[in-house]
Amino acid sequence: MSCRKKANASPLTNFEVLDFLRSRGAAKDPTRVIVSVAPSEVKVFDYLEQSVACNQTRESVAEFLKKSEKYKLVKAEILNIINIRPSSVVDIDPLIDDCEGRLGESIEELVELVAEVFPAPAQLQADEGANEDGEEIPDGKQVDTS
Amino acid sequence: MFCLSLIEHTLRLPPHLLDLPLHVAIRGELEALFLDKVIANLGLCVSVYDIQEIGKGFIFPGDGASTYTVLFRLIMFRPFVGEVIAAKLKESDANGLRLSLGFFEDIYVPVHLMPNPSHLKADPVNSWVWEYEGQSFPIDGTDEIRFQVQSIKYPSIPVEEEKPASPSSVEQGKQPNPSSVEKAKPPNRLPVEQEKQSNMKEKQSKPFAPMVITGSLDATGEDDPKGLAPFHGGSLFVHILVCSSSLKQAIRVTASEIWELLFTWP
Numbered sequence: 001m002s003c004r005k006k007a008n009a010s011p012l013t014n015f016e017v018l019d020f021l022r023s024r025g026a027a028k029d030p031t032r033v034i035v036s037v038a039p040s041e042v043k044v045f046d047y048l049e050q051s052v053a054c055n056q057t058r059e060s061v062a063e064f065l066k067k068s069e070k071y072k073l074v075k076a077e078i079l080n081i082i083n084i085r086p087s088s089v090v091d092i093d094p095l096i097d098d099c100e101g102r103l104g105e106s107i108e109e110l111v112e113l114v115a116e117v118f119p120a121p122a123q124l125q126a127d128e129g130a131n132e133d134g135e136e137i138p139d140g141k142q143v144d145t146s
Numbered sequence: 147m148f149c150l151s152l153i154e155h156t157l158r159l160p161p162h163l164l165d166l167p168l169h170v171a172i173r174g175e176l177e178a179l180f181l182d183k184v185i186a187n188l189g190l191c192v193s194v195y196d197i198q199e200i201g202k203g204f205i206f207p208g209d210g211a212s213t214y215t216v217l218f219r220l221i222m223f224r225p226f227v228g229e230v231i232a233a234k235l236k237e238s239d240a241n242g243l244r245l246s247l248g249f250f251e252d253i254y255v256p257v258h259l260m261p262n263p264s265h266l267k268a269d270p271v272n273s274w275v276w277e278y279e280g281q282s283f284p285i286d287g288t289d290e291i292r293f294q295v296q297s298i299k300y301p302s303i304p305v306e307e308e309k310p311a312s313p314s315s316v317e318q319g320k321q322p323n324p325s326s327v328e329k330a331k332p333p334n335r336l337p338v339e340q341e342k343q344s345n346m347k348e349k350q351s352k353p354f355a356p357m358v359i360t361g362s363l364d365a366t367g368e369d370d371p372k373g374l375a376p377f378h379g380g381s382l383f384v385h386i387l388v389c390s391s392s393l394k395q396a397i398r399v400t401a402s403e404i405w406e407l408l409f410t411w412p
Contacts, residue, residue, distance in 0.1 A: 006152040007188055009219060017148045017221055020193065040182035043249035044192050044223075051232060080230055083147060084292070094294065095230055 011075070014053035014083045015061055021045045052085035052121045064117045071103060071110055085118050086111065147231060150195055150219045151188055155179075158213045159203070169197055172216055180220060184356035186300045189224030190250060223250060225295045225359065233361075235287045239272045245291060245361060252355040255293060259362040293361030300357055 021044065024037050037045070048054070061082060068078060077096050086092035092111055093099045099107060157179070163171040173194055180191040196219050203212035225231060233253060236246035242260060245253040264276040267284070274285045285291070 003154050004151065004188065005154050005217065009150040009152040011149040011226075012221065014147060017192065020195065020221065024193070038177060038181050038193075040249060041193050047248040076226060076228070084230055084232065094292075 011079055013061065013079060014048055014051055015056040017044065018048040018053045019058070021048070051083075052118065053083065055121050056082070056118055060117050064113070067113055067117065068110070071106065081114060082118075085121075086114060087120075147223065147225050147229060148192065148221055149189075149224055151222045152198075152217070152219050154215065154217050156213060156215045158209075158211050161211050168200060172200060172214065173197060176216070176218060184300070185222075186302075186356070189222035190357055192221040192223050192249075195219040195221050225298065227295050227297060229295045230292050231295065231361075232290050232292050235285060235289075235291060238274050238285065240266055243274065243285065243291075243361075243363070245293060250357075250359075252357060253293070253359045253361050255361045255363050259296060259360070259364050261363050291363070293363050296360040296362040298357065298359050301355065303356070304354060 021037065021041055024041070064082065065078065068081070073081070073096065080095045081092070084091070084095060086095060089107055089111055092107065092114070096103065103110065155176070157172070157175055159171055159175060163174070166174070176194050176197075180194065182191065184190050197216060198219065199217035201215035201217075203214050205212050231247070233245035233247050235243060236251055237244040240257075241254075242257045243255040244251070245255065247253070260274060261276045261278075264274055264285075267273050267275050276283045276285055
């Protein structure tokens with residue numbers, strides 16, 4: 001018997017999912033024989049590891065959230081920007097509703113902010129990023145069942 | 147793209163798991179139950195995020211196992227409508243494109259949501275070519291394609307097709323690989339509609355997909371007064387707003403799809 005208490009408890013960024021999978025040990029074993037993660041989780045991990053989320057950190061996401069406050073973006077737009085990391089005005093335009101009208105000239109500024117806060121992903125930096133990230137899961141409370 | 151879902155579930159813990167700590171055993175059971183499955187209207191389950199509460203175990207009379215009510219959170223793959231996602235091309239034919247995320251492959255871009263103008267090139271294989279300001283860009287497997295989520299559907303499991311399909315796939319799986327027997331859907335799963343993604347892929351002919359995302363690649367030049375280049379950094383990127391020109395093409399499509407277009411009218 002299964003019942004949904006809350007279908008949308010909270011949205012996650014790609015980075016958070018990647019961080020969670022890393023903390024489960026998805027990155028540690030390159031041979032993928034001993035790891036405790038399921039094959040389906042490894043597929044998700046592979047996708048995220050190749051995405052721009054691979055070298056984001058908890059700090060950089062928090063910094064972006066703080067600095068993007070003044071643009072008055074809605075949550076879904078911020079989520080999309082973090083997941084896609086738009087590197088030009090063309091890239092950012094479809095992510096934001098009525099981009100011209102709301103942001104006007106400051107759109108260039110926002111693109112620069114994205115480029116500044118999130119460094120460009122390089123395949124080499126992926127391994128480095130895995131080591132930097134903390135092992136803890138955000139408010140992932142494991143219940144003490146004793 | 148991903149979100150957490152809080153779910154309460156009552157599960158029977160088989161006695162052979164008694165030697166494990168309770169939350170480890172329950173986590174294992176939940177993973178076996180939910181991982182890589184689509185729950186209708188909730189999305190594809192990626193992982194068990196955490197277990198928040200485990201109720202007191204109850205033993206039903208005559209049952210050699212305890213039953214727990216567990217409150218837990220799952221990481222679900224459920225994009226929201228309007229989200230932009232980077233994907234790779236999987237297939238292309240006259241009906242449009244099929245995109246893949248690696249772990250999820252049922253993303254379709256129908257013809258009326260293709261970049262406008264674009265045309266199908268039938269030689270040597272069906273591939274789409276996007277025309278932009280006199281230049282043509284073939285849409286092939288090399289570039290990353292960013293699409294906007296237009297709608298997400300959870301088709302119900304076809305009852306009549308289920309019976310002939312599942313025994314044969316179990317039968318095939320038995321000989322070469324014992325693990326694929328495990329993949330076949332046991333009859334006493336959850337009441338919610340779910341199906342293994344991996345099981346789907348084994349069926350070659352028009353597989354049933356429990357979750358289908360319709361994506362849009364619609365580029366309209368009118369939205370682009372600056373005439374900005376659509377290609378950037380080697381990635382295929384398109385402006386995506388349902389506008390008048392796409393509606394003209396959409397007249398051919400079904401009434402429900404037109405309704406969708408009107409519904410998402412900017």
